[in-house]
Amino acid sequence: MSLTSVSREQLSNYLNDFLSVSQFKDYAPNGLQVQGTDTISTIVTGVTACQALIDQAAAVNADAILVHHGFFWKNEPEVLTGMKYKRIKTLMSHDMNLFGYHLPLDAHETIGNNAELAKKLGLVDVEVCADIPQNLLWKGKLATPLSSLQLSELLNQKLYRQPLHIGDDEQLISSLAWCTGGAQDYIDHAAALGVDAFISGEVSEHTYHCAMEQGIHYFAAGHHATEQFGIQALGEHLAEKFGLTHQFIDIVNPV
Missing domain, CATH: 3.40.1390.30 (NIF3 (NGG1p interacting factor 3)-like)
Incomplete structure (x- = not known):
């Protein structure tokens, strides 16, 4: 059980400052990518916001998922269909926030x-x-x-x-x-x-x-x-700072 919780806005502002997001020109937006519940006490971290990670985060009732590889990459289709639709539908149906940090986390x-x-x-x-x-x-x-x-x-x-x-x-x-x-x-x-x-x-x-x-x-x-260790370290840092429950979920990828 987590000891405390943090608001989505507070967590977002802290991460944007801690990771110096404004200093980076990146291939995808850094920060909150999909909005969920206002109050966050349980976070899951993973390398990539794939369906398997989202499903496992939902199974442990996570309030937020933090990843290195999130959504909305440059030149990807803008429409919410197929695989992207399913991922985002799962996030929204479970009221889970998705945060993605690419180059700032590197x-x-x-x-x-x-x-x-x-x-x-x-x-x-x-x-x-x-x-x-x-x-x-x-x-x-x-x-x-x-x-x-x-x-x-x-x-x-x-x-x-x-x-x-x-x-x-x-x-x-x-x-x-x-x-x-x-x-x-x-x-x-x-x-x-x-x-x-x-x-x-x-x-x-x-x-x-x-x-x-x-x-x-x-x-x-x-x-x-x-790239499996940076997001883990970020989750551990947030757990210590805010008293949150944190779990890293590794979706094995041989690439």
């Missing part, structure tokens, strides 16, 4: 996806690459250099997904850059930093050639896998 310096990935891997000398807009590319070092095979296994242990590795299996890796999610095209920026390896979520055909020709290891560790 970039946040203490509980963001990049920050949480660094914590999971035990990285040191962590810093944001100032020449990349919106704090999306980070760099740091492994506490102890690892072979690429050892780093692959560390990623597998921490992210619960075996990464795709491009590069020599036996070379030692000390320094690396990373950007969670679908950020494989930052590989050229990472190579320019002179780091040994770059970690992101997804991979494209040309990523292989970029890595091989520039002599940088690339680890495609999974879009979902690399």
